[in-house]
Amino acid sequence: MSFDRNYKDSRILVTGGAGFIGSHLSERLLAAGAEVVCADNYFTGSRKNIAHLLANPMFEAIRHDVTFPLYIEVDAIFNLACPASPIHYQRDPVQTTKTSVHGAINMLGLAKRLRAPIFQASTSEVYGDPLIHPQTEDYWGNVNPIGIRSCYDEGKRCAETLFFDYWRQHALPIKVARIFNTYGPRMQPNDGRVVSSFIVQALKGDPITVFGDGGQTRSFCYVDDLVEAIARLMLTGEDCTGPINLGNNSEFTILELAEKVISYTNSRSTLIFKPLPQDDPRQRQPDLSKAKALLNWEPKVALADGLKETIAYFRHSLELS
Ligand code: NAD
Ligand code: UDP
Numbered sequence: 001m002s003f004d005r006n007y008k009d010s011r012i013l014v015t016g017g018a019g020f021i022g023s024h025l026s027e028r029l030l031a032a033g034a035e036v037v038c039a040d041n042y043f044t045g046s047r048k049n050i051a052h053l054l055a056n057p058m059f060e061a062i063r064h065d066v067t068f069p070l071y072i073e074v075d076a077i078f079n080l081a082c083p084a085s086p087i088h089y090q091r092d093p094v095q096t097t098k099t100s101v102h103g104a105i106n107m108l109g110l111a112k113r114l115r116a117p118i119f120q121a122s123t124s125e126v127y128g129d130p131l132i133h134p135q136t137e138d139y140w141g142n143v144n145p146i147g148i149r150s151c152y153d154e155g156k157r158c159a160e161t162l163f164f165d166y167w168r169q170h171a172l173p174i175k176v177a178r179i180f181n182t183y184g185p186r187m188q189p190n191d192g193r194v195v196s197s198f199i200v201q202a203l204k205g206d207p208i209t210v211f212g213d214g215g216q217t218r219s220f221c222y223v224d225d226l227v228e229a230i231a232r233l234m235l236t237g238e239d240c241t242g243p244i245n246l247g248n249n250s251e252f253t254i255l256e257l258a259e260k261v262i263s264y265t266n267s268r269s270t271l272i273f274k275p276l277p278q279d280d281p282r283q284r285q286p287d288l289s290k291a292k293a294l295l296n297w298e299p300k301v302a303l304a305d306g307l308k309e310t311i312a313y314f315r316h317s318l319e320l321s
């Protein structure tokens with residue numbers, strides 16, 4: 001087995017592989033000819049997300065919490081393990097920080113022993129409530145270190161620090177991506193994230209819960225586009241460490257998103273306004289110049305098309321349940 005700029009015949013570890021993005025990434029790597037080992041503690045992921053992969057002899061799922069050491073032989077590591085939606089990462093904030101920090105230490109230790117390249121799923125949250133717009137990778141961010149989002153934001157920031165220190169100190173090949181809001185099939189219906197919440201509310205005819213005045217913005221990336229960028233990033237040369245923004249740079253207000261979801265679901269749902277959560281970023285849009293230049297990639301799926309795919313997925317899964 002080897003890992004040389006091609007996934008074929010390589011064995012790849014995906015932590016958080018039973019989650020939303022991890023399950024799509026696992027599919028993408030299998031399609032490229034890799035053997036995939038998925039390590040997940042199923043905190044927010046689900047065996048349902050990977051049920052269709054379990055019969056594949058190239059796929060293996062292990063129940064493992066990344067805050068504990070993992071001894072295994074692989075050619076490359078994608079570290080995605082971490083709850084990602086505010087209601088999930090705030091449920092046990094101490095565990096969230098441990099997952100990012102101890103998880104990074106263990107996965108970096110594993111990569112160091114194996115001399116294997118390692119990818120970190122970092123986040124646009126490292127920019128906090130950004131004071132520059134759109135966000136470029138050289139912006140240091142505006143993060144509250146003691147707020148209710150800090151367990152996630154600061155955990156991810158510390159993970160980035162660890163990645164760059166293992167790179168400087170141990171010459172480890174690292175790939176750090178700052179992922180912006182991503183959506184698509186296999187998001188959890190009850191994860192409280194805006195896309196999944198609005199779609200489920202619209203399909204059920206429940207009121208759409210807009211936080212604040214809905215004037216805050218996000219830029220939404222369809223999962224297939226994101227996974228393609230992640231897969232390409234791992235195959236870049238050792239000088240390409242990141243951090244690199246990945247996402248879609250079409251920016252929408254939350255009210256615009258609500259209107260689109262209502263229209264594409266033909267829903268009669270009305271809007272209700274709820275208080276804006278503490279430290280909720282006002283605006284967010286990635287500058288994608290670096291990703292475009294280094295990966296020869298750009299997002300292709302428009303919000304309208306991605307929403308329609310995601311609505312079809314939720315319609316089907318709500319009918320089944
Ligand atoms: P998700 O919750 O669906 O996936 C995370 C997975 O990690 C789940 O399967 C969960 O069970 C697993 N996990 C959590 N703690 C673990 C632990 N201690 N040990 C092992 N497994 C653990 O979320 P997602 O949206 O697929 O996010 C995947 C990664 O991408 C996360 O690291 C997240 O921070 C990052 N990210 C996601 C987005 C987004 O918009 N979806 C944006 C920025 C960054
Ligand atoms: N580690 C692991 N798998 C390995 C090698 C290391 O999980 O194959 C963990 C181990 O728990 C260790 C951590 O990674 O504490 C950091 O490893 P490193 O070699 O950097 O540090 P050290 O072992 O010296 O603490």
Ligand code: UDP
Binds near residue numbers: 085195197198254
């Ligand atoms: N949001 C909302 N209603 C909801 C869920 C979220 O208006 O039911 C808002 C939230 O306040 C934020 C935006 O939508 O401004 C995106 O929220 P999400 O939790 O999806 O992502 P993040 O805040 O982490 O970017």
